[in-house]
Amino acid sequence: MNAIKIHTKQGDYLICQPGSGLISTEQDILDVLAFGYGMEQNRLIIHKTELHPDFFNLKTGLLGSIFLKLSNYHVKTAFIIELDKIESERFHELIYEHKRSREIRFFEDLASAEQWLFQD
Numbered sequence: 001m002n003a004i005k006i007h008t009k010q011g012d013y014l015i016c017q018p019g020s021g022l023i024s025t026e027q028d029i030l031d032v033l034a035f036g037y038g039m040e041q042n043r044l045i046i047h048k049t050e051l052h053p054d055f056f057n058l059k060t061g062l063l064g065s066i067f068l069k070l071s072n073y074h075v076k077t078a079f080i081i082e083l084d085k086i087e088s089e090r091f092h093e094l095i096y097e098h099k100r101s102r103e104i105r106f107f108e109d110l111a112s113a114e115q116w117l118f119q120d
Contacts, residue, residue, distance in 0.1 A: 003032050005039055010118040013043035016050040024052035026065040033073050042074060043117045045110070048081040058090050071103055078113035079106045 002020035006013055014036045016023070023029055023046065036044060054060040070077050083106070086092060095106045107113040 003035050003044070005041065008114060008118075010114070011043070012041060013045060013114070013117055014039070014041045015045040016047065018047055018049055020050070022052045023050055023066065024054065024062070026062075026069065029066045029069050033069060033075060036075065037073075042076060044070075044075050044077045045113050045117070046077065046079050048079070051079075056086060056088060056091055058088070058094070063094075067104060074103070076102070076117055077104050078117055079104070080108065080110060080113055081106055083108055 002017040003014040004017050006015050014032070016032060021028075023032070032044070036042065052062065054062045055066065056063075058064075083092070083095065086095075098104055098106060105113075105116055107116065
């Protein structure tokens with residue numbers, strides 16, 4: 001899994017490079033966080049295409065492991081997901097619960113995700 005640093009007028013953040021590999025284990029997200037730590041970045045965007053299908057099946061525990069690591073390391077993270085393509089009602093409940101989260105949120109487009117990343 002590769003991440004790249006993006007520079008904007010508002011500040012910098014990391015984005016998981018599309019096509020660089022799925023985040024399918026706890027170690028994968030730790031690798032991304034270690035890379036971000038080395039670049040002094042605590043903002044991250046992850047596209048749906050970089051998430052293993054187990055992420056969307058809450059029974060697997062992958063989402064919980066990823067959320068725990070992101071929270072423990074205080075990484076403000078935006079997930080970009082086409083919400084209408086998610087069939088799981090439980091996953092939609094989780095998205096709703098995170099609508100006011102200061103650390104983890106779900107968006108449908110990059111512009112909205114970037115705007116949120118730099119809100120205080």
